[in-house]
Amino acid sequence: MIRKTALIFLSLVLMTLSFAPVQVQSKSDKAVNFNDSVTASFPGSITFNLDIEAEYQIKDIRLKYFIERKSFSNVIQEIIVENPASSDSDISVSWKWDMRTTGSLPSGTVIKYWWTVVDINDDVYLTDIKSVSFDDDGYIWNSLTQNNINLFWYYGDDDFAADLMQTCQDTLVRLGEDTGAYLVSPVRIYIYSSSYALREAIVFAKEWTGGVAYPGYGVIAIGITRSNIEWGRRALSHEIAHLVTHQMTANPYNSIPVWLNEGISMYAEGELEQDYENYLKAAVISDSLISAQSLCSPFSAYSDKSYLSYAESYSIVAFLIEKYGKQKIHQLLTVFKTGSTYDNALLEVYGFDLAGLNKQWQDYITGIYIS
Ligand SMILES: [Zn+2]
Numbered sequence: 001m002i003r004k005t006a007l008i009f010l011s012l013v014l015m016t017l018s019f020a021p022v023q024v025q026s027k028s029d030k031a032v033n034f035n036d037s038v039t040a041s042f043p044g045s046i047t048f049n050l051d052i053e054a055e056y057q058i059k060d061i062r063l064k065y066f067i068e069r070k071s072f073s074n075v076i077q078e079i080i081v082e083n084p085a086s087s088d089s090d091i092s093v094s095w096k097w098d099m100r101t102t103g104s105l106p107s108g109t110v111i112k113y114w115w116t117v118v119d120i121n122d123d124v125y126l127t128d129i130k131s132v133s134f135d136d137d138g139y140i141w142n143s144l145t146q147n148n149i150n151l152f153w154y155y156g157d158d159d160f161a162a163d164l165m166q167t168c169q170d171t172l173v174r175l176g177e178d179t180g181a182y183l184v185s186p187v188r189i190y191i192y193s194s195s196y197a198l199r200e201a202i203v204f205a206k207e208w209t210g211g212v213a214y215p216g217y218g219v220i221a222i223g224i225t226r227s228n229i230e231w232g233r234r235a236l237s238h239e240i241a242h243l244v245t246h247q248m249t250a251n252p253y254n255s256i257p258v259w260l261n262e263g264i265s266m267y268a269e270g271e272l273e274q275d276y277e278n279y280l281k282a283a284v285i286s287d288s289l290i291s292a293q294s295l296c297s298p299f300s301a302y303s304d305k306s307y308l309s310y311a312e313s314y315s316i317v318a319f320l321i322e323k324y325g326k327q328k329i330h331q332l333l334t335v336f337k338t339g340s341t342y343d344n345a346l347l348e349v350y351g352f353d354l355a356g357l358n359k360q361w362q363d364y365i366t367g368i369y370i371s
Contacts, residue, residue: 032125038132049094056119065113069217104203106219107136148183155193171237171268180330184247187218198223213239215246234269241268253339259295263317276311284369292358319361
């Protein structure tokens with residue numbers, strides 16, 4: 001089903017949060033009036049405000065919040081906002097969450113928060129738990145929903161969005177058919193009109209950032225227009241695959257090898273691009289392949305080595321799929337979900353460890369380019 005809606009309502013959510021008076025009873029039945037509000041300024045900050053009318057002097061005010069997302073522990077942050085020991089009982093406080101100190105949150109992130117206030121009698125007052133949705137409201141977003149993909153865009157016509165949605169669906173089909181991996185829960189994709197517009201939506205964006213995935217949040221943000229749509233389709237497939245892989249394997253104990261994570265994303269893009277293939281072939285011929293063991297760690301920042309690392313990762317995943325089939329790689333992801341070590345996961349599923357994989361794959365790739 002394809003659905004299109006404007007998302008103006010998101011800013012309404014924020015408005016309804018503002019200034020709803022709340023009366024909280026303490027253990028000694030003393031009433032305190034609260035007015036609380038939130039001002040969100042995407043992507044830079046969220047300011048939480050609290051006005052208090054209390055019968056007695058207030059000595060301690062704390063804001064507590066947590067980010068709503070699929071994780072293994074919802075960490076509650078506690079901010080001691082002020083100790084107004086010398087102030088009177090009617091006070092206004094605010095606390096600004098500066099994203100430069102914590103890193104970017106993706107658009108649509110929901111934060112739950114509440115306040116605790118203690119007066120000089122040690123009576124404790126709590127506000128209700130409320131939500132704020134941290135949305136990029138610099139644009140009027142259209143949306144398109146199909147299966148587990150929610151696509152948001154503001155620039156370009158319906159056909160443009162349908163094209164990108166088709167790319168996402170094709171990617172899910174390819175991953176499902178060849179690896180058995182699938183999206184467990186819905187994801188959101190924000191299409192910006194350019195890399196520049198995307199970088200405006202990120203705190204501390206690198207100047208070459210064209211797309212970014214937030215696997216823990218199930219979100220992708222990417223700059224695509226008609227003029228770069230070929231690149232955009234590949235980049236979108238790559239990032240969607242990262243979300244799928246994350247959902248299939250995330251656990252509190254261990255990450256997966258980088259070659260598997262990047263290899264599945266490269267595989268999801270389709271055939272390996274010629275530039276990458278050239279690096280792979282040259283490394284085979286000059287006997288300078290990077291080992292599968294080395295590719296378990298983050299890739300080199302040097303572009304030649306980086307290209308080769310991505311190309312090899314594609315090749316290792318393609319080799320595993322071609323030689324051992326879909327069931328095995330699906331099983332591998334399932335074993336990794338339990339937090340298995342790299343060697344143990346491979347041994348359990350394929351009967352060889354990383355060194356064994358490296359040997360088999362190097363023999364295979366050498367056979368292709370040197371015969
Ligand atoms: Zn990647």
